[in-house]
Amino acid sequence: ALIKLQNVEDLYEIGDILGSGHYGQVRMVRELATGTRWAAKFLKLRRSVSSRLGLERKSVEREVEILQALQHSNIMALRDVFESKAEVVLIVELISGGELFDFIAEKENLSENDAIEFMKQILKGVGFMHSKKIAHFDLKPENIMLLDKEQEHPHIKIIDFGLAHRFIQGEEYKSLCGTPQYIAPEVINFEALSTATDMWSLGVITYILLSGMSPFQGDNDEETLRNTVAMNYEFEDQYFSQTSAMAKDFIEKLLIKDPSERMTADECLLHPWIKPLTRKQAANRRRSSINMK
Ligand SMILES: Nc1cc2c(nn1)-c1ccccc1CC2
Numbered sequence: 001a002l003i004k005l006q007n008v009e010d011l012y013e014i015g016d017i018l019g020s021g022h023y024g025q026v027r028m029v030r031e032l033a034t035g036t037r038w039a040a041k042f043l044k045l046r047r048s049v050s051s052r053l054g055l056e057r058k059s060v061e062r063e064v065e066i067l068q069a070l071q072h073s074n075i076m077a078l079r080d081v082f083e084s085k086a087e088v089v090l091i092v093e094l095i096s097g098g099e100l101f102d103f104i105a106e107k108e109n110l111s112e113n114d115a116i117e118f119m120k121q122i123l124k125g126v127g128f129m130h131s132k133k134i135a136h137f138d139l140k141p142e143n144i145m146l147l148d149k150e151q152e153h154p155h156i157k158i159i160d161f162g163l164a165h166r167f168i169q170g171e172e173y174k175s176l177c178g179t180p181q182y183i184a185p186e187v188i189n190f191e192a193l194s195t196a197t198d199m200w201s202l203g204v205i206t207y208i209l210l211s212g213m214s215p216f217q218g219d220n221d222e223e224t225l226r227n228t229v230a231m232n233y234e235f236e237d238q239y240f241s242q243t244s245a246m247a248k249d250f251i252e253k254l255l256i257k258d259p260s261e262r263m264t265a266d267e268c269l270l271h272p273w274i275k276p277l278t279r280k281q282a283a284n285r286r287r288s289s290i291n292m293k
């Protein structure tokens with residue numbers, strides 16, 4: 001990868017923290033030459049093989065290679081990579097509208113039309129990723145950010161490809177990574193993973209967008225995992241009485257145990273909930289969302 005050995009401070013003025021987590025820290029930066037604002041993701045590298053702190057160099061290189069392969073308006077763009085001391089710095093596009101997770105929390109849950117607008121963008125980004133044989137493997141509302149949350153229809157960006165994987169023809173891939181509420185049964189059963197694993201996560205995300213509830217969440221992680229492998233979820237009337245049958249059908253066609261039975265991202269974009277078959281359906285939806293406002 002074209003990793004620059006210059007110091008990131010030579011070219012960028014480092015600003016406020018935008019986010020921090022298992023991956024490291026993201027700060028706003030201003031490019032000195034142009035005044036353009038970007039985000040800088042500081043990833044700590046492991047000092048030694050046995051160390052548990054920081055990330056493996058391999059996994060950072062994988063995130064860089066995967067981001068370099070993905071240029072799409074719904075996927076966070078990578079602009080530059082610096083390596084300094086025991087740190088790799090990714091210069092990425094500035095996304096300052098916060099996480100979809102917080103946006104839903106503020107609104108309790110979304111109208112079906114808002115949920116459809118978000119899902120359409122997520123499906124375009126995920127469909128593009130899958131067309132390149134790349135799976136994200138950590139899709140969740142925290143990893144879907146809004147470019148500007150003040151907009152009527154905010155533009156979304158998929159971030160954090162730290163667990164992503166590029167499939168090589170015929171190669172089998174297994175991993176136990178991910179976030180319990182969103183991981184598919186095949187991850188828990190340590191079976192072969194695929195792009196369909198992401199589609200399960202999109203089923204969970206849709207359920208949350210429409211209800212504010214998480215379908216398999218239990219009191220602790222192992223209860224959540226047990227609920228997942230047991231396919232133990234339902235559309236409780238308390239949260240889904242206003243939800244259309246098509247929205248539930250969309251979710252049911254993603255939360256399927258057999259990965260090969262789940263809809264692909266492209267099939268989702270043709271599902272009647274996302275792509276109304278008739279103008280009448282579209283008009284009904286507009287009317288229903290007006291009633292719900
Ligand atoms: N894991 C994360 C987490 C984040 C980001 N990237 N990866 C990010 C990227 C661009 C702008 C702002 C952020 C903050 C959150």
